[in-house]
Amino acid sequence: MSPKITTELLKQLRQVMKNPKYVQEPVQAYIVPSGDAHQSEYIAPCDCRRAFISGFDGSAGTAIVTEQHAAMWTDGRYFLQAAHQMDNNWTLMKMGLKDTPTQEDWLVSVLPEGSKVGVDPFIIPADQWKRMSKALRSAGHDLVPVKENLIDTIWTDCPQRPCKPLIMLDLSYTGVSWRDKITALRAKMAERKVMWFVVTALDEVAWLFNLRGSDVEYNPVFFAYAVIGMNTIRLFIDGDRMMDPAVREHLQLDSTLEPEFKIQVMPYGSILSELQAVGAGLSPKEKVWLSDKASYALTEAIPKAYRYLTPYTPICIAKAVKNASETEGMRRAHIKDAVALCELFNWLEKEVPKGTVTEIIAADKAEEFRSQQKEFVELSFATISSTGPNGAIIHYKPVPETNRTLSVNEIYLLDSGAQYKDGTTDVTRTMHFGTPSAYEKECFTYVLKGHIAVSAAIFPNGTKGHLLDSFARSALWDCGLDYLHGTGHGVGSFLNVHEGPCGISYKTFADEPLEAGMIVSDEPGYYEDGSFGIRIENVVLVIPAETKYNFKNRGSLTFEPLTLVPIQTKMIDVNLLTQKECNWVNDYHQKCREVVGAELERQGRREALRWLIRETEPLVRVQ
């Protein structure tokens, strides 16, 4: 991977930063955030402005360009990747390390007095705007909205915004109709005494209307906004997608409906003016509910006194708690996904020794096996297929320049997943196709102990996920090892593979308490720069637990793994496990064998079944 040469681009950007055609006054710094106008994590090519200007295309990062400097903030998952992809014009700011300045502190330290810092108001979330604006103002600078996106002015071959056909999900998948979801939302609005709700996140629009799309790779969403009133529904969406008779029927656009369920379809680009009209027409006490992560532009459309902002919307919270139809769908999807991975690992075991399998070939093969499964739609994220030192690049994606050949001498880490019409998967397995070293086994076993500590944790109802993060690290910490990423994220149901409002992370963000029906990942790791990466990831469902004393009827929770793929026993130093941990592995493998074995049998995949049976032989502790 050679870095992108950005000297000329930065020169052009610095010119438009002073060009009165685009800015009222010159800006001394310009911020290029990661997201799109919906604060999406995964974005369409036309929104990859930060990657365009810097070369760094990881999923998280913020670029800031001043007259003299260009700096990139990203987190531990991407330190190596960003360093590889960016040229010398850029300074990498390693978030989470003690000496790394915040964006605000850095700006204050490099800017001349009384500077203006520009940003696209559609791209920056309102809460970030507020924080940064305040910090800059207190240091004598100004954060200013620049309406025309300055990257777009120099991005001559910027691709078009996608506008792909929609997928309708019926009740057997969603469990709840879009009308019932609207009714539940309006009840939440009434509870908080708000009259309007603005749906800005793409996955929230998709979930609310039981629709899916493919405008953004890996995330089955489509570009749209919605504004829900107590008696009106406005859907802002482009293209001829609303001409599709199936969509019209799904949304009952041509039916005689009660007026409060009649959907008004409007152009995507009209959201700002429509919202401004809503804002202008509000009578006292008519509040408008927005996520505090909605864009500054949309937030500003509502006069301050009328805004009701919350970190998580009621849709976000409702979406996180999966109902029985969704949970059953997720189970089915994970069984199919396990079938594909058993096939893959069986295949790799035979092929790797021949020296012909590269990271890209392995990733393609994984996709091929997955695509053979029913209701497969697409991958749920770019496959991380990495061997040896590439495994230490936490969100690595193989490209021809970095593509290594798998061998019997290196650890192979595969973090991959798919979108099936009944669910979303995300699984990481770390394998060795030869003989792992004692050190590799030691590290793998600590990671496994952490994985089990979270997966088997029992905790009272209402516990927030971040309180479980240290369980995943304890075994690593005891030996002076750690990993620089969170332990888990929420997972959507045929939706985004990363979703809020819950997760398991050392970062204390405002996560919502875990409750039965929520689905998160459990994925501790260990990374040795230049040598190898280890990660063990299951998607797990929050379920009620049985405890001796049940927290005085407060209720107990634990996790049930939905992912059912064997964890390579060859990598385990059994003597580092407690008997309880050993039993966990054996019980887990027993379940893999039974559930996935039956499906392999049904699909007539005999060779993969034999592989599964061998890989799920019980561990025996010799101590």
Add this chain to the structure above:
Amino acid sequence: MSPKITTELLKQLRQVMKNPKYVQEPVQAYIVPSGDAHQSEYIAPCDCRRAFISGFDGSAGTAIVTEQHAAMWTDGRYFLQAAHQMDNNWTLMKMGLKDTPTQEDWLVSVLPEGSKVGVDPFIIPADQWKRMSKALRSAGHDLVPVKENLIDTIWTDCPQRPCKPLIMLDLSYTGVSWRDKITALRAKMAERKVMWFVVTALDEVAWLFNLRGSDVEYNPVFFAYAVIGMNTIRLFIDGDRMMDPAVREHLQLDSTLEPEFKIQVMPYGSILSELQAVGAGLSPKEKVWLSDKASYALTEAIPKAYRYLTPYTPICIAKAVKNASETEGMRRAHIKDAVALCELFNWLEKEVPKGTVTEIIAADKAEEFRSQQKEFVELSFATISSTGPNGAIIHYKPVPETNRTLSVNEIYLLDSGAQYKDGTTDVTRTMHFGTPSAYEKECFTYVLKGHIAVSAAIFPNGTKGHLLDSFARSALWDCGLDYLHGTGHGVGSFLNVHEGPCGISYKTFADEPLEAGMIVSDEPGYYEDGSFGIRIENVVLVIPAETKYNFKNRGSLTFEPLTLVPIQTKMIDVNLLTQKECNWVNDYHQKCREVVGAELERQGRREALRWLIRETEPLVRVQ
């Protein structure tokens, strides 16, 4: 404990809430926070306004009185105590439970439209004012400052503000002179480009000047403020305390000093006008540094654009990291404290079976033994001496009405500590003087496992204490048990027994990362309402740890117990411990025996020594 009858007082308060003599406009609600003008946790009798109006005298709680209602917010430590101490006029708001409204939400739900909510601007911290003011405003109400404290207007026999003599600490205790502390503070100010620093917390004033006082029971502080400029030092303090020649010499008030170390002494009551004068005289870019927990009144004295607010002041952070002199002092204090407790427990063991020892007698005896130790000053908090069901009242303090007699049939919980001139102690031991039940032993052993999990935890440098909280709960959680308080708090060095900026709690507050030299408590518990309470508390010092891989040179930390008092082995179900946990107990007891044994020997306390030796016999696992 019978509740305080507050009907008449509430009537009077509701009258002054409408009296134009005190309020510009009638207030429909009046907030009575817990603290004093320094946001102290422990307060002088004249500042116990919340206890006066409600009867509830726990260390944390906020009262709000409206025309119709009176409500009290407090946390899990005080649910039972508050319920006992308050009459039927009051509604108890149990913080931390899911259905308990916040003060703001409750106010919004009960107040008539467009209400005014009053509060004393000297008592409410600026950050709380801001949050509450915003929430009330967005619901159409107003938070208003009421200059005259309304409780004081009806509190006819309010005691005088204390003004006791000062104690000087020399370098052998503090390790650093006050001049060097001022110099270090000014360096921090220069780093942040602030010209003034306002010291508002009493323990910060005391620490900065190496002085101690006794204006507030248990906390060796004195009423004072300080304003530090780059070239000036102003100390606001009342009484003839500055007439004491020893104090004058300590502060070099009569020496020919460089002007920047010359202390100007001013009346305590002049802080507001002096600060307003500072505020009025600021030239652009002259910032004033305040804690964001400083009172609203003082914060408002500085125009908004000139304020530099941080959650923790540089003094708070410097004070938390103990230097070698302070650490050695803390060690000495804890050895003396252990001597006193060995004497006490030996005495209790003999006396309890006679049925003559009450909770109050036991507490007094503990104080008597402590007061025999060198450099004893006073207790560090009100002794929690509780037996049987009283043990479940987390911050119980025995009073004649509740005073139970210790017996061989009930668990006894003693949470106590002292101020010695060389250090502050805080220790909890839970004992049984007869035969504990299997269930009591089971619960005790889970609490012990949690205590050990924190105490023996190894974690990377820079870890925040809240990430360790779940370690203390894991063994309890596995059986469906929990406790409704944090696991640890910072401890001062001959200063407040509770201090910031670090701690170990499930509440995600902005705690600072742990570093070597910090001192916190480790005190998980379990409480069975109506039956018993269990808590095991040591004060522990953060120290560097030895790990196999040392976090790639980031450094490893762990804890060293400073408290050296045996943990009653009779209460332990050894078979619930792992071998590692068993070894921890045995190593700990070995250290108690060696270190405290030598001191008991030196002090000629033979009987207590024999008790110590018996109580520190190694555990043996039979599994």
